[in-house]
Amino acid sequence: MEYKVIAFDVMGSDNGLIPAVDAAIKLLGEQKDLKIIFVGDGAALKKELSSRKHNPDQVEIYNTTEVIEMTDGIMDIRRKKDSSMVRALELVKDEKAHGVTTGGATAPFIAGCHFILKKIDGIERPGFMPVIPTVVKGKITLLLDVGANLECDPEDLVNFAVMATAYSKAVNGVEDPKVALLNIGEEKSKGMELHQKAYKLLEDHEEINFFGNIESRYLASGIVDIVVTDGYTGNIALKAAEGMGKSLLTEIKTALTKNIFRKLAALRLRKAFKEVAAKFDYKNHAGAILLGTKSIAFKSHGSSDKVAFYATLKMTYNAIKNDVVNKLKKALAE
Amino acid sequence: MEYKVIAFDVMGSDNGLIPAVDAAIKLLGEQKDLKIIFVGDGAALKKELSSRKHNPDQVEIYNTTEVIEMTDGIMDIRRKKDSSMVRALELVKDEKAHGVTTGGATAPFIAGCHFILKKIDGIERPGFMPVIPTVVKGKITLLLDVGANLECDPEDLVNFAVMATAYSKAVNGVEDPKVALLNIGEEKSKGMELHQKAYKLLEDHEEINFFGNIESRYLASGIVDIVVTDGYTGNIALKAAEGMGKSLLTEIKTALTKNIFRKLAALRLRKAFKEVAAKFDYKNHAGAILLGTKSIAFKSHGSSDKVAFYATLKMTYNAIKNDVVNKLKKALAE
Numbered sequence: 001m002e003y004k005v006i007a008f009d010v011m012g013s014d015n016g017l018i019p020a021v022d023a024a025i026k027l028l029g030e031q032k033d034l035k036i037i038f039v040g041d042g043a044a045l046k047k048e049l050s051s052r053k054h055n056p057d058q059v060e061i062y063n064t065t066e067v068i069e070m071t072d073g074i075m076d077i078r079r080k081k082d083s084s085m086v087r088a089l090e091l092v093k094d095e096k097a098h099g100v101t102t103g104g105a106t107a108p109f110i111a112g113c114h115f116i117l118k119k120i121d122g123i124e125r126p127g128f129m130p131v132i133p134t135v136v137k138g139k140i141t142l143l144l145d146v147g148a149n150l151e152c153d154p155e156d157l158v159n160f161a162v163m164a165t166a167y168s169k170a171v172n173g174v175e176d177p178k179v180a181l182l183n184i185g186e187e188k189s190k191g192m193e194l195h196q197k198a199y200k201l202l203e204d205h206e207e208i209n210f211f212g213n214i215e216s217r218y219l220a221s222g223i224v225d226i227v228v229t230d231g232y233t234g235n236i237a238l239k240a241a242e243g244m245g246k247s248l249l250t251e252i253k254t255a256l257t258k259n260i261f262r263k264l265a266a267l268r269l270r271k272a273f274k275e276v277a278a279k280f281d282y283k284n285h286a287g288a289i290l291l292g293t294k295s296i297a298f299k300s301h302g303s304s305d306k307v308a309f310y311a312t313l314k315m316t317y318n319a320i321k322n323d324v325v326n327k328l329k330k331a332l333a334e
Numbered sequence: 335m336e337y338k339v340i341a342f343d344v345m346g347s348d349n350g351l352i353p354a355v356d357a358a359i360k361l362l363g364e365q366k367d368l369k370i371i372f373v374g375d376g377a378a379l380k381k382e383l384s385s386r387k388h389n390p391d392q393v394e395i396y397n398t399t400e401v402i403e404m405t406d407g408i409m410d411i412r413r414k415k416d417s418s419m420v421r422a423l424e425l426v427k428d429e430k431a432h433g434v435t436t437g438g439a440t441a442p443f444i445a446g447c448h449f450i451l452k453k454i455d456g457i458e459r460p461g462f463m464p465v466i467p468t469v470v471k472g473k474i475t476l477l478l479d480v481g482a483n484l485e486c487d488p489e490d491l492v493n494f495a496v497m498a499t500a501y502s503k504a505v506n507g508v509e510d511p512k513v514a515l516l517n518i519g520e521e522k523s524k525g526m527e528l529h530q531k532a533y534k535l536l537e538d539h540e541e542i543n544f545f546g547n548i549e550s551r552y553l554a555s556g557i558v559d560i561v562v563t564d565g566y567t568g569n570i571a572l573k574a575a576e577g578m579g580k581s582l583l584t585e586i587k588t589a590l591t592k593n594i595f596r597k598l599a600a601l602r603l604r605k606a607f608k609e610v611a612a613k614f615d616y617k618n619h620a621g622a623i624l625l626g627t628k629s630i631a632f633k634s635h636g637s638s639d640k641v642a643f644y645a646t647l648k649m650t651y652n653a654i655k656n657d658v659v660n661k662l663k664k665a666l667a668e
Contacts (some may be wrong), residue, residue, distance in 0.1 A: 133580045147518060150526055158601075184481060186570045190482055191568065202609035216570045217577030232526065235518045236550045238565055243551030247469050248582050248614055254469075255606040262606055268599040272589040280582055 001313040003058070004320045005098050006096035006313065007091040011040040011067045013082040013103030014303045019046045020103065021116055022184035022312050023309035028058045029319065034317055037062050038098055039088040062087060068104050070302060074111040085109060089116040092295045099296030099322040101287075103304045113293045117279060120325075122332050125156045126151040126292025127231065128299065129164060130238065131285045131315075136222030142168060143182075143219065144291060145231035146238045152230040154197040157181065159332070161208045170322040180214035184228035187213070194230065202228075207334060216240070216282050220280075240283050249277065281286045287312030289319060293330070296320055337369035337392070338654045339432050340647065341425035345374040345401045347437030348637045354437065355382045361651065365466045365502060368651055371396050371431055373422040377501060391544040402438050404636060408445040419443060423450040424631045428430045432654040433620075433630030435647055437638040444482050447627045454659070456666050459483040459490045460626025461565065462573065462633065463498060465619045465649075470556030475503060477553065478625060479565035480572045483550070487566035488531035491515065493666070495542045498560040500665035503601075505655040510557050514548035515573060516563035527566065536562075541668060550574070554614075576616050577608035585613065621646030625662070630654055 010020040018203050019041055024036050035058045042063025049059060064309030068076055077086060085104050091097040098118075098164045102109055110126075113218045119126055134141055137324040141215035144160050145152065152160075161179045168177035181198055183191045188199055190213055202210045216237045219227065221256040229237070237323045252273075266273075278284065286301040286308035320327075344354040360368050369392045372379045376397025383393060402410055408582075408605040411420060421440050423446045425431040430495055434451075436443055444460075453460055461479030468475055478494050479486065486494075495513045502511035502547050515532055516524045522533055524547055538543045550571045563571070590600040600607075602614065612618060620635040620642035630653045634646035653659075 025498075109553050118601060135584050150518070182570070184484070184566060184573075198465050215577075216574035217580070218582035219574060220578055233567070233570055237517070237570050237574040239518075240550035240571040241555060241578035244554055244575035245580040245582050246551070246552035249612070249615065250469050251610050252607075255610050256603060258606065262603060265602040269590060269596060269603070272592065272596055273586075276582070276585050276589050279585065332599070 001033060003290065004031075004033055004317060005037060005096070006303055006316050006320070007037045007039055007088040007097035007100045008313070009039050009088040009100065009104055010045065011064070011101035012069060012105060013300070014070070015305060017041065017044060018048060019121055019304065020309050021045070021052065021216060022306040023313055025052045025054050026306070026310055027313050028054055031317055034058060035060065036313075037091055037096055039091070040064055040084040051225055056265045062091065068108045070092055070105050072105055072108050075131065076274050077108045077112045077115060086116070088252050088299075089113065092297070099298065099316045101298045101300065103300040103302060103309065103315045105302070106147070106299060109297075109299055110290065112298050117297060118294045120292055120294055120329055120332060123163075123292035125152060126290045127156070127160050128288040129167070129291045130288040132238075132241070133279050133285060134222030139222040140172065141219065141224060142185050142226045143220065143238060144228060145233035147231045148287065148290060149230065150232040152194070157194075157198040157228045157230070157294065157303050158201045158205060158208075160228040161205070161226065162331050163293065163328045164228070166327045167209060167289075167324055168225050170319055170324050170327045172225070176209050178209050178211045179224075179226040179228060180211040180224040182216060182227050182233060183213035185215065186291045197239040198228075205232035207331065216263055245280050245282070249280075283308040284311050287315045293299065296325055335367060338367045338651060339371060339430065339497050340368045340654070341373055341396075341422040341431035342647070342652050343373050343418045343422040343434065343436035343438055343559070344379065344583050344668070346355075346439060347634070348404070349639060351375065351378060352382060353638065353640040355379070355386065355557040356645050357647055359386045359388050360640070360644055361647045362388055367653055368392060370647075371425055373419040374398055374530055396425065401566070402442045404439050406439055406442050408441050411442045411446045411449060419446055419452070423447065423631075425494070427451055427629070430548040433632065433650045435519045435632045435634065435650045437634040437636060437643060439479070440633060443631075443633055447631050450628065451631060452628045454626055454666060457488060457626035460493050460613055460624045461490070462622040463501070463625045464622040466572075467551055467559070467585045467613050468554050468556030468620060474506065475553065475556065476560045477572060478562060480568035480622065481563065481565045481580060482624060484566040488528060490662055491528075491532040491562045491564070492535045492542075493626065494562040495536055495560065496665050497662045498562070499542060500661045501623075501625065501658055502559050504658050505652055506559070510543050512536065512543050512545045512557075512561035513562060514545040514558040514561045516549035516550060516561050516567060519547065519549065519663055523556040524553070532562075541665065546548055551594060579614050579616070583614075587604065618645050621649045624652060628659065630659055
């Protein structure tokens with residue numbers, strides 16, 4: 001069988017390698033054409049894997065001796081040559097794996113993608129692209145960049161739009177994805193020079209189905225398929241939305257457990273709340289692809305648990321399966 | 335009786351003057367030392383007021399013949415001399431009123447505040463400051479700027495912090511308000527030059543109780559009393575939070591009305607949901623003061639209904655009652 005292979009850096013995230021292994025085992029059980037190369041502390045990995053049921057053909061261990069820590073900087077990618085992050089990236093570069101997943105430090109990972117995997121021709125700034133759940137059933141919105149580059153120029157935003165359009169078609173099966181520019185108002189003249197210039201370029205671009213400006217209040221409305229912005233703004237918008245979602249759920253929980261009568265009534269609605277929480281729980285959307293890298297590279301939250309790692313690994317698998325990178329390259333060349 | 339007087343521009347908002355009049359009548363009934371000068375279409379105002387119970391001593395009508403429309407620009411403030419917005423601002427400048435409230439167009443209102451009311455000495459860029467509800471009982475967070483100035487320099491952010499500190503003490507009764515800088519991470523080195531410089535200035539400022547950087551995910555967490563940022567970022571963060579709150583409430587409503595069993599159980603929790611919705615409904619926080627103006631100037635959402643106008647008028651009244659502007663001036667002079 002020809003496997004889709006993920007190089008999985010299991011070190012360097014906040015919760016150790018156990019949730020990472022648990023998530024991987026779950027996905028391996030579901031996807032029989034998936035193989036995962038676990039990159040990290042070989043002895044610990046051997047121990048954890050041996051106690052979990054799995055098909056040995058789908059699993060490989062790659063032992064490494066160093067770890068990129070959360071506090072490490074960009075240059076540690078060059079210094080820690082035998083770190084799990086560097087080795088996982090190299091496995092992809094050497095075509096031993098089709099994609100990489102990590103829960104490790106963000107800045108070194110971006111640097112590693114640039115140095116080791118390289119950028120797609122014509123892309124100056126790859127962008128992190130997470131998935132936003134929306135109120136429309138079955139519809140998600142892709143947002144990029146959310147922090148790979150604090151500052152972008154108008155051309156970067158156009159490249160984000162082209163790449164995300166190709167991704168949306170390939171992975172999400174959207175026929176003609178609608179792209180919007182994140183801004184403080186709908187009118188063409190809104191925002192700063194970046195937005196006004198990007199608006200014009202997006203509007204004139206033949207391969208982009210441009211919707212116009214969108215305010216951050218409509219991120220989860222499902223109006224568009226893709227929202228492009230600079231990494232600083234995207235990071236602020238994403239975290240503001242995530243944070244308010246979490247605060248509101250906390251507030252509702254408090255209100256529903258205020259007294260025994262409410263608790264009893266709420267019990268009968270447990271399933272309804274679970275449905276909503278599952279959809280808007282950012283653990284289920286913890287992964288972001290670094291779009292514009294020459295291979296498939298996914299970053300999961302540093303605080304990922306099993307649920308979050310599972311979601312990110314599944315996104316990585318889907319990207320590999322749908323041959324995302326070649327489709328991006330083709331779209332950019334057009 | 336010495337009245338606190340609000341000049342209320344009732345024209346130019348999306349929903350006409352009826353919700354504005356309704357809101358004002360409600361507040362006038364509650365606050366016996368409040369007087370409102372209704373500025374706008376005199377005949378229409380006379381008709382609406384005559385059909386509503388009120389104390390005539392608390393009410394005045396100022397007839398105007400022009401309206402600043404939502405589509406009007408900054409220069410229309412100079413052109414439409416008999417507009418309700420201009421006249422309301424002039425009433426404050428001429429000391430006939432202590433503060434102004436409008437639901438009219440934002441850009442002309444900011445321009446009108448600059449031209450007619452003027453800025454406090456030492457303030458280059460006044461900032462719009464709305465109130466964010468938090469999960470901590472009885473605690474709100476002030477956020478500024480949310481759009482009066484797209485770009486700010488580090489000194490503007492320090493001025494925002496000083497002014498909001500004085501406001502928080504005067505109006506919210508917070509003893510030693512904690513101020514945070516909105517950023518994409520907690521570390522001092524995060525963000526762009528603006529943030530790094532502002533961090534240093536805020537940290538060194540003797541009158542500011544500086545908490546450090548805060549991510550937008552914690553806007554509604556109640557960790558701090560004040561969050562400062564540039565107007566572009568504040569606008570993006572505020573609307574992202576508002577939008578996710580609304581999307582999530584929509585999603586919950588859909589889940590709870592999916593079938594008759596859920597509907598019946600949800601009915602018993604109506605009061606709990608109302609409590610949460612009231613707290614997080616942005617109608618109750620639709621007003622923002624333009625902090626740094628020489629007089630008290632409040633802007634309510636253009637789409638304000640009675641609830642929103644009431645909330646904004648009440649904020650205006652509280653600001654007047656607590657002599658906010660003089661306290662700001664004093665804090666800035668220290």
